[in-house]
Amino acid sequence: MRVINWATSVVKNRSRAVPRPAWCTYIVTFRCNARCQMCDSWQMEPGEELDVAQVRDVFSKIGRLDIVRLSGGEPFMRTDLPQIAEAVLAASRPGIIHITTNGSYRKRVEAFIREFPQPSRLRFMVSFDGLEEEHDANRGAGVPFRRAVDTVQTIAEMRESHGVEVSANHTVISPQSLADNEGLRNRLAEWDVDVHSVLAYAESSMYGLSLHGQSADHLIVPKGYPLHPKLDGADVVGFVERELERAGDMRNFMLRWGKRYYLKGLLSRLTNGQEPKPNPKCVALRSHIRILPDGSVPVCQFNTEKVGNLRDQSFDEVWHSEPTSGARDWVDGCPGCWAECEVMPNAIFSGDILKPQ
Numbered sequence: 001m002r003v004i005n006w007a008t009s010v011v012k013n014r015s016r017a018v019p020r021p022a023w024c025t026y027i028v029t030f031r032c033n034a035r036c037q038m039c040d041s042w043q044m045e046p047g048e049e050l051d052v053a054q055v056r057d058v059f060s061k062i063g064r065l066d067i068v069r070l071s072g073g074e075p076f077m078r079t080d081l082p083q084i085a086e087a088v089l090a091a092s093r094p095g096i097i098h099i100t101t102n103g104s105y106r107k108r109v110e111a112f113i114r115e116f117p118q119p120s121r122l123r124f125m126v127s128f129d130g131l132e133e134e135h136d137a138n139r140g141a142g143v144p145f146r147r148a149v150d151t152v153q154t155i156a157e158m159r160e161s162h163g164v165e166v167s168a169n170h171t172v173i174s175p176q177s178l179a180d181n182e183g184l185r186n187r188l189a190e191w192d193v194d195v196h197s198v199l200a201y202a203e204s205s206m207y208g209l210s211l212h213g214q215s216a217d218h219l220i221v222p223k224g225y226p227l228h229p230k231l232d233g234a235d236v237v238g239f240v241e242r243e244l245e246r247a248g249d250m251r252n253f254m255l256r257w258g259k260r261y262y263l264k265g266l267l268s269r270l271t272n273g274q275e276p277k278p279n280p281k282c283v284a285l286r287s288h289i290r291i292l293p294d295g296s297v298p299v300c301q302f303n304t305e306k307v308g309n310l311r312d313q314s315f316d317e318v319w320h321s322e323p324t325s326g327a328r329d330w331v332d333g334c335p336g337c338w339a340e341c342e343v344m345p346n347a348i349f350s351g352d353i354l355k356p357q
């Protein structure tokens with residue numbers, strides 16, 4: 001991350017000016033070979049997807065970025081993902097390209113790392129729902145637990161030779177999933193792989209069929225946390241307290257810092273703090289831009305109304321338009337969410353992550 005640019009972004013975000021984006025979350029496809037019960041991505045109409053030339057064009061319009069997150073659906077369902085990532089690298093030169101995957105395409109992941117021109121910029125996050133029985137029951141036969149573990153192992157074994165990094169994401173989706181957390185950690189400890197845990201949200205405007213394209217205001221609450229109903233009665237507070245105690249064991253210093261920040265905010269919301277803390281200023285449509293598979297730009301994870309499309313419009317037309325300015329007013333009035341994929345850019349580019357919590 002370029003320190004002067006970061007400091008400028010922080011000042012602009014805090015004063016409600018409009019910086020250029022530094023962090024981009026690009027959903028390369030909504031298609032997915034999993035059949036998760038808590039996500040409708042696999043049921044969505046795939047719709048149009050930018051081809052490689054269009055990806056290069058869109059990222060050239062955005063310009064230099066610090067972090068690009070390539071997400072899905074399952075990104076590796078796109079056989080042109082290596083070319084997409086190379087186009088992003090050439091156009092925006094991000095220091096980090098973060099890829100979330102369900103780990104079902106082990107060979108594609110391995111070939112991608114081997115052939116990528118700068119593999120030390122790659123950070124993989126492989127997602128799990130628990131141990132074998134729970135994971136497979138939720139995700140379906142196409143993405144078995146064992147294959148995801150194999151993918152983690154493959155990437156972990158390439159750390160030294162290629163400079164690539166890997167971690168696991170455990171979405172806690174049920175009491176059984178919560179009980180599996182310890183076993184999952186032990187399983188992946190064999191390769192010294194950190195496990196991040198998040199508690200399933202009740203719904204999502206990005207991945208819920210009924211809310212897609214809309215603003216899910218009922219999920220954005222000034223206090224509390226919209227926990228998925230399947231977690232009713234589970235000891236989520238005890239779980240997060242234990243997570244906080246061992247956050248210091250994470251191998252990566254930056255992740256350790258970020259994880260503590262996220263968990264403190266999660267605990268504050270789960271225990272119904274009147275003014276949950278931390279609560280960073282949101283940088284959606286400022287330092288953080290999201291791009292959907294067809295090049296359109298939504299507001300954020302919980303408001304997928306679109307403000308423009310970078311395939312057809314210039315960057316300035318999208319970034320300085322009336323709809324975008326109106327959406328920024330909506331962001332400024334938002335009480336805040338606690339989805340990790342939004343919390344981290346907000347914490348970093350508001351500067352809040354540096355405040356003692």
Ligand code: SF4
Binds near residue numbers: 032034
């Ligand atoms: S949660 Fe991830 S793996 Fe499961 S269907 Fe949604 S995008 Fe696919």
Ligand code: SF4
Binds near residue numbers: 299330334336338
């Ligand atoms: S805090 Fe930001 S990312 Fe979260 S719901 Fe509000 S506007 Fe969207």
